Amino acid sequence: MRFFIVSPRPLAVFFCLLLWVAPLWAATLEDRVITHEFDNGLKLLMVPRPEIPTFTAYITLGVGSVHETSEYRGMAHMLEHMLFKGTQTIGTTDYAKEKPLLEQIEAVGSRLDALRQRRDADSEKIAALEKELAALQHQHQQFVVKDEFARIYAEHGGTGYNAFTSRDLTTYLVSLPANKLELWAAVESDRMKNPVLREFYTEREVVMEERFRTVETNPRGLLFENLFANAFTVHPYRNPILGWRSDIENLTLAQTRDFLQRYYGPVNTVIALVGDIDPPAAVAMIERYFGDIPPGSPVPPVFHVEPPQQGERRVQVLFDAEPQLAMAFHKPTLPEFDDYVFDLVNLILGQGRTSRLHRSLVLEQQLATAVQTFITPGSRYPNLFVIAATPRHPHTTAEVEAAIYAELERLAREPVSAAELERAVNRLRTDRLRFLRSNEGLARMLTFYQSVAGDWRYVLTYDDIVAEIDAQDVMETAARWLHSGNRTVVTLERGEQQP
Structure with a gap:
């Protein structure tokens, strides 16, 4: 991820102004960025820009595919998908009734995953578990409210709601009217506190299809996957963000939940608010909504060094x-x-x-x-x-x-x-x-x-x-x-x- 992407059409006249503008811009930015760190390790960066009554919020977690091990490659990207699924109050019609069914789905899905990994697996038992899992997933659909995060933001004037995972980090972003900061804080703190990993097994199939479409049947995807895998022999930058197909197939719900609970916490999180905001009020609001979240574990550095x-x-x-x-x-x-x-x-x-x-x-x-x-x-x-x-x-x-x-x-x-x-x-x-x-x-x-x-x-x-x-x-x-x-x-x- 590089941010100095070059436009082929800079204006010649503008060049003369830059020698004066850039140092002035740097000094101004240093004065305008307001920082605050909360007791749980959450970092907040704010830049007031009151010219337009909107703000942009970026939540960046310093967790990417480079932090995965061979036991769970593809996990960071999988979690990006899963964290769109909602919480105990968002994305469900009745979580109290949904929860027991989710537990049944996980129990059957876990047995099915374990059976598939056995070389002597009985194909009839696999088929029976697949049928049972499909029936439970079909029953579960009565409780699922699709894309509710996106709906909430859109109904309140939000634009650009999205997320992306890279090798270095994961980011969730949205732009909203200036008077919707508390809505954003309520929604995003709920996502961090109470995520529900619903539809895990169907979403795993979606990710495998994504890999098939963007890599396995895409010449450019194949070209670069082979380039990285051969340029790096030791460092995890060699691994695809989506994971290899066998990695995705073997991701488990228990591993995903553990990875989430360890690393997707305030100690690894940076929030940026840029736009029409009142910094003291923003600090107080984020303290109210995010301040009681446990810090989580710092992401360990990658010790693998490419020779x-x-x-x-x-x-x-x-x-x-x-x-x-x-x-x-x-x-x-x-x-x-x-x-x-x-x-x-x-x-x-x-x-x-x-x-x-x-x-x-x-x-x-x-x-x-x-x-x-x-x-x-x-x-x-x-x-x-x-x-x-x-x-x-x-x-x-x-x-x-x-x-x-x-x-x-x-x-x-x-x-x-x-x-x-x-x-x-x-x-x-x-x-x-x-x-x-x-x-x-x-x-x-x-x-x-x-x-x-x-x-x-x-x-x-x-x-x-x-x-x-x-x-x-x-x-x-x-x-x-x-x-x-x-x-x-x-x-x-x-x-x-x-x-």
Whole structure:
């Protein structure tokens, strides 16, 4: 997750203003962000913006797929789904009557899961349990109120209600009219205090279908899943956010509940409120609704360290689709200096129609129909600089690959011109300022850096550090990381997959 996404159309006149605006913006932001930490570890970041009578609320939990073990990969994403299902008062017509039925469903589902894992499982017993579980789930539907969180927010003027899970964190977000802050606090504290993991077994099937649709039958999904799984050999960034199919099939309701109760608590949570809010009143209200929630357990750090790569890794994926190519280079993450440099390298090489790779491969040589670069799959731990391209028929992935290497060698050998470097710095700054104009963008940035960097103030010095990067820094960083011994290459070629 990177927030300095570059727009290809910055205004030239705006560039001249940025040298003055950005430092002023940083000073203003530092003064305007109001922080508060509650006794249970919950962190609150507030930025009053009274111009429009709305506010955006982000709840970010510093829990993502990187924190999973081999026993429950896919858990964080599964919980994102489950926490939309409601609470003891939301999403049910009668929880007192629903609860015994939920207990029966879990008992039968647990027996079925255990039986399926046995090599000598009796197929008739499996079929009988499947039939019993289906009957209980059908009976349970009388108590289920679908999408009630979304309905409540929509009826009170809410927009943008959503959630997402990444490798580093999980976030729930919504924008509401300014007079609905207490509604939000009541709903979200209830979700944290009293979640009910209803429809677990049917939702597990939904997640497996999601994996089938976005990865197993999707050429781009296959390409990147293979890229991450081979670029990383030890670190859990290698694992897909959804989990592997066998992981999803074997997630249990007991594991899910345990993971939720341990980590989805205030000690791992950051809330950002940006918009028309009264900070003292907001602090008092959040204390009233969230203050009595037990802290939970801090998410343990990931101790797995990816060893230095000792040579190129290559993988070929066969799939009935047009050829594609992706390559990854290991790189450090924040707050290392090279991470700042890579934000500029990313712009120079592969962002927009004026980038070097687009001009060379797409416009001049016409070897590719598309080429792009990005930094992935996370930011909490050392990550990857990725280049992806689609060859233009009849050109091959090998031709595109050779052309990419020529541009990488050029970057490491020849200084970037002062004009090109200045243009990249200005575009980076322009895009960030544009992103932070919205309440949503600022709330997302605050919770992201507070969770991943440990302090949202990381962003305050960002522009000053980037402005000091020179052509020599770019050359040295490219030479240090963008070489054959540090790369993983995956090609997707047309062919039939083996069963």
